[in-house]
Amino acid sequence: MKPKMDKNISDLILRIRGKKVIIDFQLALLYDVETRALKQQVKRNRDRFPEDFMFELNNVEVDYLVSQYVIPNKKVLGGAKPMVFTEQGVAMLSSVLRSKKAIAVNIAIMRAFVKMRELLESNKELALKIQELEQKYDQQFQGVFKAIKSLLNTKQTPRREIGFNK
Numbered sequence: 001m002k003p004k005m006d007k008n009i010s011d012l013i014l015r016i017r018g019k020k021v022i023i024d025f026q027l028a029l030l031y032d033v034e035t036r037a038l039k040q041q042v043k044r045n046r047d048r049f050p051e052d053f054m055f056e057l058n059n060v061e062v063d064y065l066v067s068q069y070v071i072p073n074k075k076v077l078g079g080a081k082p083m084v085f086t087e088q089g090v091a092m093l094s095s096v097l098r099s100k101k102a103i104a105v106n107i108a109i110m111r112a113f114v115k116m117r118e119l120l121e122s123n124k125e126l127a128l129k130i131q132e133l134e135q136k137y138d139q140q141f142q143g144v145f146k147a148i149k150s151l152l153n154t155k156q157t158p159r160r161e162i163g164f165n166k
Contacts, residue, residue: 009112014070014084016061019052020116021084022109023065025076030105031097039083041096048096053089056081087113 012026028035042049057065062081065071071082085093087110094106 009108010116013112013116014065016057016084017055019086020113021086022090023071024083024085027085027090027093030109031093031099031102033097033102035078038093038097039080042083042093045096048092049089052086053092054083054085056083 009030012022012030013020014023015021024038025035028038031038042054058081062071062074062077066074071077090106090109090113094102
């Protein structure tokens with residue numbers, strides 16, 4: 001019995017080796033196929049999946065994903081190293097998995113990747129605006145700080161006491 005996929009697609013996208021990827025068994029759940037069948041189709045069409053579309057995880061990466069609870073335990077993998085697919089690899093899967101469900105899932109995944117790119121871009125714009133504001137206010141406050149420093153550095157002449165002297 002297959003576990004039900006209850007996550008949002010964008011939650012499945014991980015960054016591994018500097019690339020945004022989705023793990024094979026999570027894709028299999030989305031496509032409603034067995035992981036074994038998905039891997040089999042990829043192996044039969046290996047020339048469609050160059051290294052920048054799909055790669056297998058090494059033991060260190062698998063251990064890290066298990067330690068971060070991305071993979072519940074190594075038993076989930078069935079003894080095989082997981083394959084991970086980049087956005088282009090997921091797009092290529094639609095050519096080897098030809099069901100209507102695969103097409104619909106691919107469209108949803110492509111939209112999730114695009115949404116992530118848009119969010120990253122808007123975060124960059126926000127970071128630039130914050131930096132501009134910091135620079136603007138730093139320059140304005142420099143004038144205030146100079147004025148305060150000049151006041152602190154000017155020597156005060158002692159004032160005569162006010163009141164009656166005895």
